[in-house]
């Protein structure tokens with residue numbers, strides 16, 4: 397399998413998530429051994445939202461992170477994604493009323509500058525055509541001092557269990573994905589796009605270059621999952637830093 401060319405990528409990604417929307421959550425739970433919920437909880441904790449704050453979860457998919465955040469009933473949460481089928485799937489399960497679902501492109505967010513107290517994303521950056529642009533958009537819509545928190549997979553590092561990790565990613569996940577979702581492409585795309593994606597250190601460098609401060613990351617699941625956060629500086633985003 398060859399990864400789609402950059403100009404084709406958005407179309408391919410959208411149609412892939414449209415096809416697997418119905419089985420997305422189940423598949424996530426199975427292939428992460430249930431850890432996905434723990435990571436979502438950690439993303440929300442790291443977003444450090446004030447009571448009554450506004451959260452944007454971009455690339456929300458079925459809304460796992462946004463729904464996790466919704467357990468704090470004081471928050472105002474926007475869950476945005478460019479795949480309608482993922483949003484519809486998310487809306488079909490509780491909590492329904494507490495989230496504002498929005499169809500939007502992470503590369504052209506339909507929100508004013510300095511709107512949100514935090515912006516989160518789960519497995520978005522690996523899927524966008526331009527990571528830097530996506531980061532600049534997140535920074536633009538975030539208030540000064542807001543946290544930007546990203547969860548994503550990372551290429552496996554040197555590790556004593558590397559053969560086992562590779563077996564899980566390259567054999568078990570595609571096999572399980574085919575079985576559960578019936579979609580061969582999607583769960584071949586996952587290990588391939590992960591392998592081609594940034595390491596945690598590279599992602600941290602991009603976040604600093606985009607203007608974020610206090611960038612730190614944690615790695616989970618034998619370093620194949622990164623949770624990375626940065627803070628929008630007190631002066632807010634600088635127009636000169638935008639793409």
Ligand SMILES: C[S@@+](CC[C@H](N)C(=O)[O-])C[C@H]1O[C@@H](n2cnc3c(N)ncnc32)[C@H](O)[C@@H]1O
Pocket residue numbers: 406409410413424454455456457458459460461476477478479482500501502503517518519520523524525
């Ligand atoms: C792997 S899913 C992650 C869903 C959810 N965030 C989670 O943690 O489970 C990636 C999501 O990113 C969305 N996505 C990819 N590129 C996007 C873009 N440019 N704008 C908005 N959403 C995008 C896809 O539609 C998909 O729902």
